[in-house]
Amino acid sequence: MQKVDIRKILHAKIPGLFHKYPDFIGNLIVNFMKWFVKVDEVNRFLEIAGEKRGLDFIESTFNELNFKYIMSQSDKEKIPSEGRLIIVSNHPLGGLDGLAMLKAISEVRKDVRVVANDILQNLESLSELFIPLDVYSMTKQKSQILNIEAALKDEQAIIIFPAGKVSRLRASGIRDLKWQNGAIRFSGKTEAPVLPIFIEGRNSLTFYLSSLININIGMLMLPRELFRKRNGSIKIKIGDLIPATTFKNSQLKISVQTKLLYKHIYKVRDNEPGLFKTEQTIIHPVEKKNLVEDLGNSRLLSNTNDDMKIYVVEHDVAPNIIKEISRLRELTFRKVGEGSGKTFDMDIHDLYYKHIVLWDDNNNEIVGAYRLGDTHDILDKYGPKGLYNSSLFELSNVYLDMVDSSLEVGRSFIQQKYWRSNALDYIWQGIGAYLSNYPDIKYLWGNVSLSDSYPEIAKALIVKYYSKWYPGDSTLAKPLMVNKFSNKVLADVDKIIYADDLNKDFINLKIALKSLGLSIPVLFRRYSELTTQGGTQFISWGVDHNLNNCIGALILVDLSMIKDEMKERYYSQKSFLV
Structure with a gap:
């Protein structure tokens, strides 16, 4: 059992102390210090505490x-x-x-x-x-x-x-x-x-x-x-x-x-407002036993080869899962400068949209999730305002008619600890397994975000590249909040994204972002690689003030134009959905 040794402490902090004075002086100093700082009482405490x-x-x-x-x-x-x-x-x-x-x-x-x-x-x-x-x-x-x-x-x-x-x-x-x-x-x-x-x-x-x-x-x-x-x-x-x-x-x-x-x-x-900008602390994790119970009420889509499972989850039968998704979503988005600043990231749409959830069976936790909305059902029950992206864009009637047979997707996240895993692929396989049960669905559409933590030049480069090489009909949707770049930034961008070849501009974009210590956001790259040319369209660009002013791109993906290798990659999972 340890004890406080006052002589040892004095020797360490005042080297030479006991060589400077006779032994009896040194002993007097030690005994006085033991009395003054109550060493015996401290050591009695240590004895009671034991090991x-x-x-x-x-x-x-x-x-x-x-x-x-x-x-x-x-x-x-x-x-x-x-x-x-x-x-x-x-x-x-x-x-x-x-x-x-x-x-x-x-x-x-x-x-x-x-x-x-x-x-x-x-x-x-x-x-x-x-x-x-x-x-x-x-x-x-x-x-x-x-x-x-x-x-x-x-x-x-x-x-x-x-x-x-x-x-x-x-x-x-x-x-x-x-x-x-x-x-x-x-x-x-x-x-x-x-x-x-x-x-x-x-x-x-x-x-x-x-x-x-x-x-x-x-x-x-x-x-x-x-x-x-x-x-x-x-x-x-x-x-x-x-x-x-x-x-x-x-x-x-x-x-x-x-x-x-x-x-x-x-x-x-004094319970007064502080001097610094603050944000609310994210809610604490939902108990794992409640998550497991909710999954038992949900629909299993498929299994992976490394003990992960892909589920379709809905709030009505799995409220704890949706609550944990809202916690992890806020936690993950804050790490890339896109958090809401609230205790959790949940909106009204979470209550009636479906969620593709990747579950780690070994650690009993949610790895990531993707939100899906059946556009036809939502329009039928709630009208255009029931769509998440109607809060960011003015969606034309022509566009709404076009996406009537579609899934609105978005609000995806992967926990940071799984960023270097196959998690995103698994979730997309889950979407593919889900789609295999609904062959009438023609499009995926939704919002992919670009963090406001990116400098203006980086954001402008990404907007310019994807608007140039993956264009859509901008009359189909108008942003409710417009992001504007300065003329100088736009002029600088034109010097980088100038080629008449997609691959050359892509290389220019990567080099420019790398010089800033950045890379192309994962979902921008994934969606553009999913289809043959013209199958993925970036229709409009807006600003989401609810997500820390990140830029949102409204995209439309024609499922009939998915590349064969991508079909093999994402549609090959056997679905258990009935």
Whole structure:
């Protein structure tokens, strides 16, 4: 069983201390420090906890102290259940607040750690929850900073107290010391959103008065303060999520953004609107047992060779599946700058459209989905307004007559972890299996989106290329919101997309996008490759303000012109649909 060794800590932090003075002086220093920081009581705690580590150790500590934190259910729901995350908070207690934060976040996700002073690494029972940061050694800091970045890139949640030290008594009350810029730097480097949290708590008056005399005396008193929290509690208040783009796109210096973030935290305390643009945290996952139960009520289309299944799902019999689709859809779209900013991405159309769902049997989770609407049935029951794309385009009567025997498709997504798999192919095979049961369907049509995170020149290049080589009759549909490019951007595009050959322009497009660190969006490429020339048409281009101002292309695919190799690829799956 581990114990805190004050002599070992002093030797590590003050090299040469015990060589500088006679042994009896060294022993006096050690004994005084043991008394002052209550080492014996700390070690008694460790003995009670036994071999417990990590979150179990924190639970044992809180039970022994009869200490608790208070967090509302609505605040708990603001904690993202997955994905890289920086959690930023004030630091009122200097010890228990960090443990409370770890325990609170772990109620939603277990992959949470806190950036802490490297001295705390001496507490082996908690070391697995710490990412050490030595504020005094630049050499150590470099590797430790890389460790923090690596954890975020591994989609973990990292707690940072930007003050680095416990709050002190100031003229304005109990407040944090000056914040360091690390949190915003890490957000910019890793594109991790920031969750602002305010902790309501305070230390004793003796602590604050001692800190006024000497800040180091206050630091040494923190273990004493911990034991004064017996039978106590703190309140954790959580603000809305600040997307990484808020900091990344800001013209302000990082130091100024840090000061604003500091003020933003205290706005959270006062239940006032913050200083940064925020978005709602995505709802937490639906329980897997509910998803499995819903699939039992749904129709199986086909199986894949690697333990995945393709279903046709409808809201009436599988509401939990549709709810989880809306969660994953928002989660996935946010990663490419197209999220709605709401807690989940669901609209009225999800209630009566069908959904092709790819299910991973091994992990019991939805891999991805594609939404299908039988245009004839929707027009018959709801009229033109019942079609999703009528909210983006003014669809002419000629067009509506043309697509009467068709499927409106869209709102597709693949979970990020499956992006490099065959998931999209499987879903398209599911669409093919579905279509094989409805030979009267002549067209696929719908909206493919182009993220607003693409720079103007990239968006203009893509619009120009697909309008030029896959044109449709623009009189069939008019966008309700028009995207306009500047004359300069259009002139630059004309210098790149200028060839009289599709393949040459395609190469020019790829080279231009690659120079910007981008590529052609997958669905643009897939739809254009699906048919022989003229079978896929890009009819109109609009803007979807509900999806973070992404550009939407209205496409029409003539199923009679699908290439033979694509029929073999997507129509060969045996369908179980009856």
